[in-house]
Amino acid sequence: MRQLLRYSEGRDALLRVLEGVGRVVTRRLGRVGGLQSVYATNTSARVREHAPTRHEENGLRRLRISRRAGVLAALLLLTSAACGKRAEEWAAGSERMDLYRQEMTAVAAAQQAQDGAAYAKHQDAAQTNLREARRIFEQSKAGESKDPDVLVDYAEVLFNQGDFDLAADAWRSATQTKSGKTNPWFWFQLGRSLSALEGESYNLEAVEALRKAMALNPEPAGMANAQAVLGRVYWRLGLYDLAESNLAEAAQRAPEDLGIVAMLATLRVRDGHVREAADAFDAMGFAPPEYTVLLESALDDFAQRREWFTDTAEDHLAYAKLLVRLARFGDAMAPLERSLKLDPDNVVAWNLLGSINRQRGDTDAARVAFQRSLDVDPDQPRTRAALDALAPEASSSPGTEP
Numbered sequence: 176m177r178q179l180l181r182y183s184e185g186r187d188a189l190l191r192v193l194e195g196v197g198r199v200v201t202r203r204l205g206r207v208g209g210l211q212s213v214y215a216t217n218t219s220a221r222v223r224e225h226a227p228t229r230h231e232e233n234g235l236r237r238l239r240i241s242r243r244a245g246v247l248a249a250l251l252l253l254t255s256a257a258c259g260k261r262a263e264e265w266a267a268g269s270e271r272m273d274l275y276r277q278e279m280t281a282v283a284a285a286q287q288a289q290d291g292a293a294y295a296k297h298q299d300a301a302q303t304n305l306r307e308a309r310r311i312f313e314q315s316k317a318g319e320s321k322d323p324d325v326l327v328d329y330a331e332v333l334f335n336q337g338d339f340d341l342a343a344d345a346w347r348s349a350t351q352t353k354s355g356k357t358n359p360w361f362w363f364q365l366g367r368s369l370s371a372l373e374g375e376s377y378n379l380e381a382v383e384a385l386r387k388a389m390a391l392n393p394e395p396a397g398m399a400n401a402q403a404v405l406g407r408v409y410w411r412l413g414l415y416d417l418a419e420s421n422l423a424e425a426a427q428r429a430p431e432d433l434g435i436v437a438m439l440a441t442l443r444v445r446d447g448h449v450r451e452a453a454d455a456f457d458a459m460g461f462a463p464p465e466y467t468v469l470l471e472s473a474l475d476d477f478a479q480r481r482e483w484f485t486d487t488a489e490d491h492l493a494y495a496k497l498l499v500r501l502a503r504f505g506d507a508m509a510p511l512e513r514s515l516k517l518d519p520d521n522v523v524a525w526n527l528l529g530s531i532n533r534q535r536g537d538t539d540a541a542r543v544a545f546q547r548s549l550d551v552d553p554d555q556p557r558t559r560a561a562l563d564a565l566a567p568e569a570s571s572s573p574g575t576e577p
Contacts, residue, residue: 268308268329269308269328272331274304275308275335278297281297305332318345323361326345330346333345334367340368346365349361349365358391359387359388359389362384363388363392363401366383366384366385366405369381370404382408389401396428399428400429402424403425403434405421406419406442415442418442433459434463436455437455437459438469440452441466444497445473445477447483449490449493449494449497452473452493453492474497486513486517488514488521488524491510491514491517492510492511492521492523492524494507495508495514499531505535515528525551526558528544529541529548529558533565542565549562
């Protein structure tokens with residue numbers, strides 16, 4: 176609404192100026208029209224025997240200037256009308272983005288409350304608003320705007336729909352506006368968008384943008400976010416020492432940010448620090464897809480480098496949990512069985528083994544694992560429920576008693 180009011184006020188002021196220009200042009204056209212008639216009569220009478228007088232030339236010159244001014248005024252009026260329409264469309268797109276943010280806040284609340292129905296409802300509404308905002312922005316050519324507020328909303332739409340290259344273009348435009356050149360948030364978002372793209376040139380540009388953001392905002396919170404993304408870029412470039420140092424500083428600046436802590440721990444998986452990573456992911460709960468990609472890369476590096484971790488029940492269990500997060504259930508069996516051999520009374524390991532066997536379709540093995548867990552600690556309602564849920568499946572499995 177603020178944008179619409181601002182655009183409307185500017186448009187009204189321009190229209191007032193143009194109306195004044197139009198009145199002047201009309202008066203001048205009226206005066207010069209008489210000169211044109213006189214000149215035509217005189218030249219007809221003299222059968223064009225001599226050149227026009229200076230007075231006549233000046234009159235014609237004023238006529239041409241006035242006509243050009245009239246055309247210019249008409250063009251300005253049309254341009255003003257078009258700008259006004261665009262301004263209204265941009266404001267409508269921004270309103271859609273406000274609704275999108277509200278729905279995403281509700282999505283987060285529903286996820287926290289573990290309300291699946293509310294989560295699905297608000298997620299669907301959020302995506303609807305996001306799609307409509309993009310339609311409006313693209314129809315009104317928001318990418319050509321010089322207004323940073325419009326560019327920010329448009330860039331957010333593109334980023335959230337996974338069009339990171341187009342989002343980076345919008346953020347570049349935003350950083351070139353008068354206020355955007357010194358806005359650390361704009362530079363951070365440019366670096367963040369570029370960091371999601373493949374290619375060394377994008378990564379190097381991301382490094383420069385993130386360094387610019389850090390220079391403009393030395394506050395701990397701003398530095399932490401920029402350093403975390405910078406660490407991820409260095410990781411992609413294979414500069415692991417720089418990646419770890421930046422992520423470590425980011426985690427130190429914002430220890431409450433579980434995402435940054437998990438990213439640092441994931442990087443350290445390459446060196447065998449599996450327990451630290453498993454604890455970080457457990458604390459974070461749901462991990463966004465980008466963390467899954469990083470974890471898979473770290474585990475692959477760990478295997479290729481033939482690193483090792485301590486032969487303890489806790490480390491083997493942690494390694495198995497990380498593999499399970501990647502749905503690598505078969506690979507998780509060996510470390511999990513080793514963990515139970517070292518600590519046969521670990522109910523977490525038994526429950527994880529039961530869940531993996533159930534996922535793989537081995538109902539009998541899942542029942543055995545859940546039962547062993549309950550033998551160690553009978554006070555586990557969720558494990559009891561999981562075991563009871565397997566009973567109908569077990570009775571209908573081939574080779575079992577009805």
